[in-house]
Amino acid sequence: MVNLGINIGDLHFKNPVLTASGTCGYGTELDDFFDVSRLGGIVVKGTTLEPREGNAYPRMAETPSGMLNAVGLQNKGIDYFESNIYPKISGYDTNIIVNVNGSTLDDYISLSERIDRLEKIPAIELNISCPNVKKGGMIFGTNLQSAREVTRAVRAVYTKKLIVKLSPNVTNIVDFAKVVEEEGADSISLINTLLGMAVDINMMKPSLSTVTGGLSGPAIKPVALGMVWQVAKAVKVPVIGMGGIMTASDAIEFFLAGASAVQIGTVTFIDPAAPVKILEGIESYLQRKGFSDIKDIIGYINH
Amino acid sequence: MAKCVDDLKVVGNKLLTEDFCVIEVESGKKLPEFRPGQFVQVRIDGSPATFLRRPISIHDVDFGKNRYKMLIQVLGKGTETIYRLKSGDYLNVIHPLGNSFTIPDDKSKILLVGGGCGIAPLLFLGKQLKARGFEPDVLMGFRNSSRVLEIEEYSQIGDVFVTTEDGSLGEKGYVTNHSVLTSVKYDRIYCCGPDSMMKVVAEYSMKNNIFCEVSLENLMACGFGICLCCIVETTRGNICTCTEGPVFNIRELKW
Ligand SMILES: Cc1cc2nc3c(=O)[nH]c(=O)nc-3n(C[C@H](O)[C@H](O)[C@H](O)COP(=O)(O)OP(=O)(O)OC[C@H]3O[C@@H](n4cnc5c(N)ncnc54)[C@H](O)[C@@H]3O)c2cc1C
Ligand SMILES: Cc1cc2nc3c(=O)[nH]c(=O)nc-3n(C[C@H](O)[C@H](O)[C@H](O)COP(=O)(O)O)c2cc1C
Ligand code: FES
Numbered sequence: 001m002v003n004l005g006i007n008i009g010d011l012h013f014k015n016p017v018l019t020a021s022g023t024c025g026y027g028t029e030l031d032d033f034f035d036v037s038r039l040g041g042i043v044v045k046g047t048t049l050e051p052r053e054g055n056a057y058p059r060m061a062e063t064p065s066g067m068l069n070a071v072g073l074q075n076k077g078i079d080y081f082e083s084n085i086y087p088k089i090s091g092y093d094t095n096i097i098v099n100v101n102g103s104t105l106d107d108y109i110s111l112s113e114r115i116d117r118l119e120k121i122p123a124i125e126l127n128i129s130c131p132n133v134k135k136g137g138m139i140f141g142t143n144l145q146s147a148r149e150v151t152r153a154v155r156a157v158y159t160k161k162l163i164v165k166l167s168p169n170v171t172n173i174v175d176f177a178k179v180v181e182e183e184g185a186d187s188i189s190l191i192n193t194l195l196g197m198a199v200d201i202n203m204m205k206p207s208l209s210t211v212t213g214g215l216s217g218p219a220i221k222p223v224a225l226g227m228v229w230q231v232a233k234a235v236k237v238p239v240i241g242m243g244g245i246m247t248a249s250d251a252i253e254f255f256l257a258g259a260s261a262v263q264i265g266t267v268t269f270i271d272p273a274a275p276v277k278i279l280e281g282i283e284s285y286l287q288r289k290g291f292s293d294i295k296d297i298i299g300y301i302n303h
Numbered sequence: 304m305a306k307c308v309d310d311l312k313v314v315g316n317k318l319l320t321e322d323f324c325v326i327e328v329e330s331g332k333k334l335p336e337f338r339p340g341q342f343v344q345v346r347i348d349g350s351p352a353t354f355l356r357r358p359i360s361i362h363d364v365d366f367g368k369n370r371y372k373m374l375i376q377v378l379g380k381g382t383e384t385i386y387r388l389k390s391g392d393y394l395n396v397i398h399p400l401g402n403s404f405t406i407p408d409d410k411s412k413i414l415l416v417g418g419g420c421g422i423a424p425l426l427f428l429g430k431q432l433k434a435r436g437f438e439p440d441v442l443m444g445f446r447n448s449s450r451v452l453e454i455e456e457y458s459q460i461g462d463v464f465v466t467t468e469d470g471s472l473g474e475k476g477y478v479t480n481h482s483v484l485t486s487v488k489y490d491r492i493y494c495c496g497p498d499s500m501m502k503v504v505a506e507y508s509m510k511n512n513i514f515c516e517v518s519l520e521n522l523m524a525c526g527f528g529i530c531l532c533c534i535v536e537t538t539r540g541n542i543c544t545c546t547e548g549p550v551f552n553i554r555e556l557k558w
Contacts, residue, residue: 025529032306045531053541060524060532065351067524071531074541217354269525270346270356272397273308 002286003293004279006040006260008187008238011122011161013040013095013261016294017251017279020242020265021046021099021125021165022071023216024275026085027092033272038279041095043125043263044085048101049111051077061198061207066217066244067266068196070210072133073101078114090120097123097163100154101130108140108150112158122160126151126185129167129192130214141167141192147176151183163240166190168220168227177231188231189240189263191224217266218244225257232258233302246274248281255282258299305335306397306527313392314370319452322377323420324386325362328394329370337364337371338403339428340518340550344526345373346395347381356397357381358523358545360424360495363456374452376420400526401549404428404493404516406435411490411514413439415460416478416504418496422452424518428493429460440464440489442481444500448472479503489513495520505553515553519544 004015018041024030027042036042054074061068075081081098089096098115102108108126115121128141128150140146151164164180166173168191177188193214198207224243232239241259244266245251251262264275271277282294291297311328318324342360347353363372377383388394404424407413413432415425422443432439441457442464448471457463464483465473474481478500484507494504495518508515521544524530528546535544536557542548 022531023529029528033308054531054534057534057536058522059534060522060530062352062355062524065354067355069524069530069532074531074534266524269530270354271308272525272527 002283002291003295004040004283006238006294008123008161008163008260011095015040015279015282016255016261017275017282018043018095018097018240018261018263019268019275020263021127023265023268026089027096028088030268030272030275034276037093038276039094040261041097042089042092043097043099044089045075046073046099046101046127046130047075047078047081047111048073049078049107049114051075051080056209058207058209059213061213063196063198063215064219066215066219068198068208068213068215069193070208070213072210073130078111082114082118086118086120095122096120097125099125099127099165101127101133103133105150105153109153109157112154116158116160123163123186124158124160125163125165125189126154127165127192129165129169141176142170144175144179148179148183151180151185155184161186163187163189165192166231167192168223168243169195173227174230174234177235181235181237185237187238187240188235189242190231191220191227191243194220194223216244218246218250220244221250225253228254228259229257229302232299245278248278248285251278251282252285252297255294255297256300258302260298306400307335308395308397311394311396313388313390313394315390316386316388318386320450322386323452324375325372325453326375326385326388327370327372328396329368332369334364334366334369334371335399337361337399337427339431340403340424341399341401342424342526342549343373343396343398344400344523345381345385347384349384350380353381353384355524356526357385358400358520358526359385360518361399361427362423363426363430374420374423374426397526401545402547404518404550406432407491411437412488413437413491413493414483414487414489415439415441416443416492416494416496417441418444418478418500419446419450421494421496421500421518421520422457424495425493426453426456426460429457433460440483440487442466442478442483444468444478444496445472477503479507491515494518502558505556505558508553516550517553517556518549519551520549
């Protein structure tokens with residue numbers, strides 16, 4: 001038997017494979033394909049205080065080994081989540097994490113307070129890195145002072161595990177990791193999507209309604225891995241790595257570079273059962289290599 | 304109805320023109336219950352340019368043999384790869400996806416309107432309608448006679464009317480110019496084709512107070528409701544075409 005369990009503080013995850021926000025809906029959409037309770041956690045869709053309609057169509061453009069999206073945090077708001085979604089998903093036997101978004105500092109605070117009261121949500125992922133909204137989002141994640149303030153403010157009201165999700169669209173991501181750790185983040189997740197764009201040469205206009213969007217998929221994996229490695233060396237809190245993970249081998253690279261857990265994103269669009277396949281692949285890798293605990297390989301290349 | 308991933312064996316690929324084909328696939332398992340209007344997401348291996356799956360309509364189904372057909376128009380790398388498949392090759396799909404056309408309970412007079420590759424879901428729909436005692440007419444629009452597809456197949460459903468933009472076959476012009484629209488009074492129109500065509504058909508139906516459903520072909524990343532990339536603006540807000548569509552009543556759309 002291999003021990004796949006990991007911890008963020010005293011919060012236990014039965015295994016280190018989570019779904020990434022915005023790429024798994026609320027988990028229920030994957031029910032047909034596998035038992036989502038097998039995963040270590042589900043990070044549900046980006047949630048805001050008020051309902052949001054998101055950006056105009058087209059919101060997606062395929063790019064070599066990846067895609068750009070400009071969804072813009074479409075969601076029905078926290079009231080709807082609490083009364084309609086939460087009752088449906090709180091029965092899953094896994095850690096359900098809400099991805100928290102806001103346009104202002106007050107939005108982040110009020111939303112975190114609301115979610116703090118939901119018994120079956122043991123952690124939030126503070127998204128200060130969405131490239132697809134005009135106000136808030138990435139503005140908080142690309143300015144050190146703002147990143148500090150929002151983490152501090154949410155930490156003051158949120159009593160459970162606080163994960164802060166970083167943007168790769170900065171000069172030195174390590175500075176941001178250190179700041180949010182200083183302000184009391186229990187864990188750091190990275191990376192969100194990379195700012196990018198595509199142009200439709202037939203129509204002679206941008207492919208996305210918002211012109212720029214966020215790049216995800218295997219195209220970004222080397223960038224993500226490099227940043228996870230840098231951050232994991234610089235902070236003491238557990239790091240959750242993501243960005244372009246398609247297979248168990250990809251995930252294992254992240255563990256070896258220092259990630260304590262991984263999130264599975266865009267690949268789920270192509271193979272809805274990818275998260276559980278990756279989980280199984282990690283387990284058999286550990287067996288094959290003669291390790292009895294996932295913790296033995298976390299940061300292995302840095303020892 | 305549960306969605307699933309399946310590896311389908313190609314059992315036939317009929318090349319219709321240089322850029323259209325009908326590919327037939329077979330499942331080793333019992334096919335799930337498919338309804339007309341639904342689609343599948345086809346994985347295209349072998350190129351970084353075809354990273355995402357490609358949505359393709361269910362064209363015709365043979366439940367007895369666990370087989371179904373897809374009508375393919377080559378537009379780019381993905382559809383070209385499908386066009387080149389041979390019997391014995393395999394195709395990985397997620398199916399069945401999306402909602403379906405609503406089949407009426409009353410004795411409606413029905414018209415199916417298709418343009419180009421948009422005729423694809425109408426064959427399966429027409430056959431299901433016919434099996435339930437309807438006698439739908441079929442109106443198809445093409446650019447010119449060399450692009451006219453599968454008239455024989457559609458003739459099995461009912462009377463077929465054709466328009467071509469250059470008048471090389473049938474009546475000249477667009478589908479909404481066809482004389483059958485003035486000579487027959489339809490209760491329902493089901494339509495699939497280019498947006499520009501569906502919009503004029505929708506306008507016509509609105510004006511004449513005809514029930515009308517259209518099938519949209521929005522860009523999709525996942526096809527089963529997790530990415531929110533495929534939205535259309537409706538009276539209910541932005542909703543996903545892959546789960547709440549692809550078939551919409553025109554009264555819901557903000558066209
Ligand atoms: C619900 C649904 C059902 C469909 N049914 C069928 C079908 O039965 N048969 C069939 O041949 N095709 C169908 N399509 C369209 C098909 O999915 C696209 O043509 C295909 O994805 C193009 O992939 P490609 O790699 O060949 O071309 P790409 O290289 O991806 O694209 C080639 C060109 O076509 C344009 N394009 C691609 N997809 C779309 C789209 N969805 N709408 C408008 N422009 C597009 C691109 O912008 C580009 O200019 C359907 C689409 C949807 C959403
Ligand atoms: C369509 C789409 C929607 C996303 N929505 C969110 C979101 O709401 N909140 C968030 O923090 N990240 C969001 N992300 C980013 C992912 O969670 C993830 O950080 C990123 O896609 C990189 O991982 P990947 O390459 O494995 O997809 C979204 C990504 C995609 C593709
Ligand atoms: S294509 Fe992903 S939600 Fe519709």
